[in-house]
Amino acid sequence: MLQTHPSPPSDFIREIIEEHIKTNRFQGLVATRFPPEPNGYLHIGHAKSVCLNFGIAAQYGGTCNLRMDDTDPSGETREYVDSIIRDVKWLGFDWQNRLFYASDYYEQLYQFAVHLIETGKAYVCSLSAEEIREHRGTLTEPGQESPYRNRSVEENLDLFKRMRAGEFEDGAHVLRARIDMGSPNITLRDPVLYRIKRTPHYRVGMKWCIYPMYDFAHCLSDSIEKITHSICTLEFENNRPLYDWLLDELKVEYHPQQIEFARLNLSYTVLSKRRLIELVEGGYVNGWDDPRMPTLAGMRRRGYTPGAIQNFCERIGVAKNDSIIDMALLDHCVREDLNERAKRVMGVLRPLRLVIDNYPEGKVEALECPHHPQNPGMGSRETPFSKILYIEQDDFHENPPKKYNRLGPGREVRLRYGYIIKYASMVKDERTGEIAEVHCTYDPKTKNSSPPDGRKVEGVVHWVSAEHSLPAEVRLYERLFNVPNPLGEKEDFLKFLNPKSLETISTCRVETSLKDATPGSRYQFERLGYFCVDLKDSSPGRPVFNRIVTLRDSWVKVSGVK
């Protein structure tokens, strides 16, 4: 048995936290939060953050809140909130009664803004968006102060109150922090704190027509929730001085420590909300839960287990290097998990009729097949064996190539958990020349046992009984893109979509025991891979299986084809 968790994970964030605990900063407490904006579905990149935040909280006996960072009414919906809740829960984390919304803090945030105005640290600016941009300066030149920068406190208070009251059109005024237009850090050049947006909010409706910006809402939400460690991604590093400035100016009681880490990138896919929306809206995939999508909804439908994803998030580590994780690691984590828990069954993707000439007509034997060869505790099932079977087309070759350990003229192979069979003849379709049927003889003395004479056979082949097997549809998934870094290419990322990312085979045959397979259940089809009964499209009489991941296959390396 492999020890997957020899020691709790350690990384620079946990080092900082341990130092804080040691020095009694935050009274030794640890409180984190996962703060998604409900304007899209969660993906594997979010999973890294979820696992980090909830994982740290659990490790140090602290808490982790789930907070909807809903400060921009355009694009945020209840549907996204629901999907986020569903996905975080599915991933295996529990925020208990600590589900919060930035929109619940609007009144408090407003009061904080008023306070900032009163202390002369914020002002209402009536420049247009373009004018503000022009005044902001460039990377190398300082900005210009707004002509409205020195309005009186009274005027600012009055204007801000009227902004809230809905007296102005969108864009007429904004509230700005009064910091430093000459700062080399552009974030500090009098950042906008509030904007007027007469857009209905999915939770508070038309109650507000001014909405706080991220920088204002986030640090204060953290403070309100008494967060100790506000963990976010690298692109917010420039914003940390503003985060601290606001909390310092407002003299809040709780001043969390923001810590930034590198977001996850995965090879052969994209993890940007915008790109994923493009894939969905452009019809390149079948929705957010398309099994090819790196969304948690898609991965769940594909059959990935929460445990595999958690393990993956742990193994990739946490650091500040921009990096692209090899998809092979995710595949590995999924196989590692499924290898242990998935029951083995037999299914034939592309059936080839196989007749056992010397097997009695009409005879049916129930062959005992273990659910897991290495784990007898998982039990077994009986699978019917009869004269006419299906084997995989790939498992017979008229002219076997070198190192091909399967059936061919003159050869013997083992039928998994059944008999050794010997090639007798084949029947070809007269018109197409394709092999329509293979005939063999079986050795009755080899039923799930070694031959008395000790002879070796070519290999082992999976099969199903023609009469007893069930028709099934199988969807074979491969990587969505055929280049490692679709967004790093010169051309548009859509050009690199893998046309073979989905192959549907509707003529598969699976063993009888799958008759009552429940949607969402996962199996290993021996020699092929791991498959999951589709949550949406599978029905009792017509099972649909999604291929989660193939088994590692050393034959593809030997043969050089695929």
Add this chain to the structure above:
RNA sequence: UGGGGUGUCGUCAAGCGGUAAGACACAGGUCUUUGGAACCUGGACUCGGAGGUUCGAAUCCUCCCACCCCAGCCA
């Protein structure tokens, strides 16, 4: 040309002045009624580059180079 970050095996990632962990991938092998799983073996003569400090540097200092982020009334 401003500021903030980052550079250790193909991909991640430990390392915190004492002489390069581990994982995935890869290669070879053992075993095998899954060409699966498991198990063994192999690999950075070197840490972006160049100098310097030191008995000793991936770790400290200096300079240089590359890449990422910032000029939304997005987050």
